Amino acid sequence: EDRALSYFGSYSGAALAMECHPLRRGDKPMRVGVVGLGIGSLLAYGLPGDSYVCYEISRPVVRAAENQKWFTFVGKCLAEVTIKVGDGRTLLQGELRRGSEAPFDVLYLDAFSGDSPPFHLLTREAFALYLERLAPNGIIAMNITNWHLNFQPLCKAVAAEFGLKVDGFFTPNYPQKLQTACFWVLMSRVEHKYEPHEAVRRVDWALVPEVPLPSDAQGSALRYLGRAE
DSSP, X not given: OOOOOBTTSTTSHHHHHHHTSHHHHTTOOOEEEEEOOTTSGGGGGOOXXXXXXXXXXXXXXXXXXHOTTTOOHHHHOSSXXXXXXXXXXXXXXXXXXXXXXXXXXXXXXXXXXXXXXXXXXXXXXXXXXXXXXXXXXXXXEEXXXXXXXXXXXXXXXXXXXXXXXXXXXXXXXXXXXTBOOEEEEEEESXXXXXXXXXXXXXXXXXXXXXXXXXXXXXXXXXXXXXXXX
């Protein structure tokens, strides 16, 4: 069984989203969406009976993740795994329009760690879509780890716009667990009780600046320049 490492390790917000969900606490199967497959690290949290749907825009990334000579998260995942190639927002919207997919208990957004994050996945309309695809007690788990951009103000604006509970977690480097420093934000309609490791620091949202939530018609990533602290 593969173990999630780096940004997705056992002390990360990615782990908290799964481990602290009421369904997981009750040993019930979960339905999970992943926007941004990468090498498939998040699949390490899949258990028998779970189902994962992964959305990845890059076909070469999918081929690499599925090549078990390189990475084994996809091949060894204990859950049912479906990988869809294309733009995550477009695919999610199409599923909603067709009514072809059940809602997600956890929806991971992991496409924002690079130098040029896809801004169309960060707008008011995008988050409205994510919430439509989310179960009533579901969690949006967003990896905001980035050396150049601070997405904490955006997450605060999303929570205010949609009346969501929002929790942020900074996990420091933890070499013994092969855990890399990371920032995750967890948003939900209902409050969840998260139990982070003692080394994990919670975001104090009172200290996070307030900025307008961007829309498809108006907004810029430039207002998020700067590293989250």
